[in-house]
Amino acid sequence: MKKFILYIIIGAATFMMGYTINGLYSPDLSPVQPIPFSHKIHAGTNKIPCMYCHIYAENSRHAGVPNIKRCMGCHSIIRTDSPLIQTLQTLTSYWEKKEPIPWVKVYNLPDHVYFPHKRHVKAGVPCQRCHGDVANMDRITRETVSFGIPYVRVSPLKMGWCLECHKNEAQKYIGTPVKNGTDCWTCHN
Amino acid sequence: MKRRDFLKILGVGGVGTGLGYFFGKASKPPAAELIPYLNPPVDVIPGVANWYPSLCTQCSAGCGIHVRVMEGRAKKIEGNPLHPINKGKLCARGQASLQALYNPDRIKKPLKRRGDRGKGDFEEITWEEGLSILSKNLLSLSEKGEADKLYLLTSQIRGSLNKLLNSFMVSYGSPNYLQYELFQNKNLLYANQVTMGVNAIPHYDIANTKYLLSFGADFSSTWISPVSYSYAYGQMRQGEDGIRGKLVQIEPRLSLTGANADEWVPAKPGTEGVLALAIAYAIVEDGYYKGPDAASWKALLSEYSPKDAAVVTEVAEGRIREIAKEFGQTRPSLAIGGENLARYENGMSGLVAVNILNHLAGNIGIRGGVIPNSNGSRTIDFKNNIAAFATAASASKVKTLLVYDTNPVFTTPKAMKTEESLRNIPFIASFSSFMDETTAMADLILPAHTSLEDWGDDFADPSVGYPVATLMQPAVSSFFNTMGLGDIILSLAKGVGGRVKDKMPWNGFSDYLKDAWKEKYSKDKDMLASALTFDEFWNQLLTRGGWWPAEQAKVKAVAVSPKGIEAHISKASSRFEGEEKGFPLYLTTYAHSSYLDGRGANLPWLQELPDPMTSVVWGSWIEVNPMTAKKLGIKEGDTVTVESPFGKVTAHVYLYPGIRPDTVSMPIGQGHSAFGRYAKDTGSNPIEILPFMEDPETGEIALNSTRVRISRTTESEKMVKIEGSTKELGRNIVQTISPEEFKRMNKEVS
Known part of the structure; x- marks a missing residue:
């Protein structure tokens, strides 16, 4: 009997471990996108402000993914010789097919959470606070590398994490x- | 530790970790995609709603609405706060019109009949094909010299679309453009014409009246302009100047309005007109009428002494005199005659009697009384009615019928044989978006847009004492492969060619609409003053939702003369079909507060909305007084056969203390045999068992015109309703206060 209880305890503990491992190291923290777009080049090297492309962040609950016309607005002039932009399965090919690019969502909140970008941006929370150092990411990821080990996530998107900021960090x-x-009802409405 | 235990622990640990890992994976929200716009519309911000002002077309009140649109999808409808008719409010039917747009039973493409007529066997065709079939038919008709055998039957369309349809029919050479709905207020229009000489329904200023005498007008749920009247009723009851208005409701069956009244007078069905004249007589006799022609009024009304009327109407003489005293002395008072009174076989004369009352109390043309509307330039041809159309159709005088947004097969009594006469028409084309009973008879269906997808305008009738125009603009682009009715007509004009094409050079209805407004703008000095250019004015129209003057015009008094009015007063109480012996109960029908004349039955939100008086959801019921039910040995939920000399329907019994024991009542709106999955085969339609009885002068079909007998069947079921009991059982849920007490309290507070 004693042994049985021990197995249950060990089972429960390892279950939690497995769950946590999945949470921390699951590969969908940095999904592969349909085209090899680099934030590092755009926001890092060329220092384009976030809201130049994510135009709705200040006015809507969605930050907004740039529409293809906005991309082409620059790329019909800039880097027209780059194969990564001009070849198949890249920006131009989508534009020519008149199809939108099916980006994979990285920060995916469940339906029962109401999160408005507008309020957070207007309150002065920098985009990097939740989205990490995007200017140094080629592909958007929620992993951060510390001491060479990728394990600390940029935003856990858990309720406690939200509340922590609402209570304390918001004062900043x-x-x-x-x-x-x-x-x-502030978030679940 | 034994090696065995170590391995067991290792095993349990491994399985636990694995389960935990996969549980974590499964409990995550599924991967989602972010699809951006390719080339975004200028006025769309994802996640932020656009509100477009437009027009509600669920009934003919003409309320202004705001449609909430997100990323091109209509999500919610509210009232337009600037609009003078509904002042930002909206009724359930208006709210539910969203479901007309998204209705799964909409006709999504043009259809052509394949099998037998009325069997519902259609094949899909293209718009080019559909339009060419119809224009070929119209061409061959005019080539044979039978252009006048084209009939166009629509709902009560006002505004530019009406003008367009009219000019199409006139230039084609047919005088037969007919508007028909079940609730068209023809009796009221006629009564007002003969008594006040006004060709429009006046504005009943309920908001400012102090004594409202309502003859069966259920203005808080269905009568003419319910949102406007309900708002006004609220203001009347608030008593902004310290006096709370009193409401007296005269009707055999307690309606929602009756339930709100201070007094309910259940006069005998069909005698309300006599009661009105008896009150009028008492007003003159007791000296509350101060006009110089009092003597001639007294002579005219001499047959209606309250004493005699008390016998006929079953309302005590003292009560008649009391109502006369209060009505004649309170300033201002207002009498209105609603559907219950108007839909007797001699309903028009009852409404004349109500107008006489208003005149005798001095209510016509004053604030808080009857305010004539000035936009009554139209003429109404009372002879050109649905019965005349049915007669023409059965005499093979109709070769082609175009029908839009009206459903005579459902809303006329079986005794009128509308369906049979439609079968006599060689070619029927319907522009309806839904497969209603009339559209099911069509040979060709060219589905028109719903109002949220189309352009249009409307001139409210009745208005609120000054003209109100509402603009309808497409809040969303068309959801299915449909076309606006105006555009269909303009393409038909091109297909028919010749004179019709020359008269209608417009490329689309939106151009026509804009041109019509340009003309109005250039002629109206108020409109000219409001904007520098027409484009500016047009933008203003689109953003405000319409045009109405900033201030109310001065009210003009209109007198009613006793001369010549006698011809329009009916001496006797209304006739009912069926002998009293065989058919002991009066049947009164009323518009269901959510389905109106049946048009709302295909919207699930309305189907699941409980009736305000009985709280019954879905289905049909018959209201029977508990005393009558006891005598007949029936109880609530029993299925009964309701039989008139003209047919029978079945319904479930609802025991209703708010109805006279000699009367039963059924709501109109259910009992569709087509009209989509939500409406079909639900409940029963009381219009089916009515006799075909018209008002001799207006051609309005009487709805309260027969006696019935009810007999129990073996079936019974539990009513689907949300109320448990009709009594509050001492729970103090409904707290009431008398007007006198209210006045006293008001004084104490101020």
Whole structure:
């Protein structure tokens, strides 16, 4: 009997371990995108501001993925010789097929969470606070490498993480904790 | 530790870790894609709604709406706060019109009949094919010199579309453009014409009246302009100047409005007109009428002494005199005659009697009374009605019928034989978006847009004392392969060619609409003053939702003369078909608050909306007084056969204390045999068992016109309703206060 309880305890502990490992190291933290777009070149090297492309962040709950016409607005002039932009399965090919690029979502919140970009951007939370150092990422990822080991995530997107900021860190941006910031209906509505 | 235990622990640990890992994976939200716009529309921000002002077409009240559109999809409809008719409010039918847009039973493509007529066997065709079939038919008709045998039957369309349809029919050479709906207020229009000489329904200023005498007008759920009247009723009850208005409701069956009234007077069905005249007589006799022609009014009304009327109407003489006193003395008071009164066989004369009441109390042309509307330039041909059309059709005088947004097969009594006469027409084309009973009879269906996808405008009738124009703009692009009715007509004009084409050079209905408004703009000095250019004015129209003056015009008084009015007063109470012996109960029908004349039955939101009085959801019921039910040995939920001399339907019994024991009542709207999955085969349609009885002067079909007998069948079922009991059982849920008490409290507070 004693042994049975021990097995249960060990089983439960390892179950939690497996669950955590999945949470931390699951490969969908940096999904492969349909075209090899690099944030490092755009936001890093060329220092294009976030909201030049993610134009709705200030006005809508969605930050907005740039529409293809906006991409082509630059790329019909800039780097027209680059094979990565001009060949098959790249930007131009989508534009010529008149099809949108099916980007894979990296920061995917469940349906029961209402998250408006607008309020957070207007409050002065820098984009990097949640999205990490995008300017140094070729492909968008939620992994961060410390001491050569990729294990600390940029944003866990768990409720505790949200509330922590609503209660404490918010004071850095707006001077007080978020008003009604821990009410259920603030986010679950 | 034994080697065996070590291995066991290792095994348990491994399995646990694996399970944990896969559980974590499975509990994550599924991978999602982010699809950007290729080339975004200028006014769209994903996640932010656009609100487009437009027009509600669920009934003919003409309310202004705001449609909430996100990324090109309509999501919600609310009232337009600037609009003078509904002032930002909207009824359930208006809210549910969203489901007309997304309805899975919409006709998604043009259809051509394949099998026998009325069997619902259609094949899909293209728009080019459909339009050419119809224009060929019209061409061959005019070549044979039978252009006048083309009939166009529509709902009550006003505004530019009406003008377009009219000019199409006139230039084609047919005088037969006919508008028909079940609730068209023809009796009211006629009564107002003969008493006040006004060709439009006046504005009943309920908001500012202090005593409202309603003859069966269920204005808070279905009568003419329910949102506008309900809002006004609220203002009347609030008593903004310290006096709370009083409402007296005269009707055999307690409606939602009746339930809100201070007094309910259940006069005998069919005698309300006599009661009105008796009240009028009492007003004159007791000296509340101060006009110089009091003597001639008294002479005219001499047959209607309250004493005699008390016997006929079963309302005590004292009560008649009391109502006369209050109505004659309260300033301002207002009498209105609603559908219950209007839909007797001599309903028009009852409404004349109501107008006499208003005149005697001095209510016509004053604030808080009857305010005539000035936009009554139209003429109404009362002879050109649905019965005349049915007669023409059975006499083979109709060769081609075009029908839009109206359903006479459902809304006329079986005794009128509308369906048979439609079978006599060689070619029927329908522009309906839904497969209703009339459209199912069609040979060709060219589905038109719903109102959220189309252009249009509307001039509210009745308006609110000054003209109100509402603009309809497409809030979303068309959802299926449909076409606006205006565009269909313009393409037909091109197909028919000749004079019709010359008269209609427009490329699309939106051009026609804009031109029509340009003309209005160039002629109206208020419109000219409001904007520098027409484009600016047009943008203003689109953003505000229409055009209405900023201030209310001065009210003009209209007198009613006793001369000549006698011809329009009916001496007797209304006739009912069926002998009292065989058919002991009066049947009154009323428009269901969500289906109206049946057009709302295909919208599931309306189907699951409980009726406000009975709280019944889905299905049809018959309201029977508990005393009558006890006598007949029936209980709630029993299925009964309701039989008139003209047919029978079945319905479930709902025990309703708010109805006279000699009367039963059924709501109109259910009992469709077509009209999509939500409407089909639900409940029963009481119009089927009505006699074909018209008002002799207006041609309005009487709805309260027969006696019935009800007999129990063996079946019974539990009513689907949300109320448990009709009584509050001392729970103090409904707290009431008398007007006197209210006045006293008001004084104490201020």
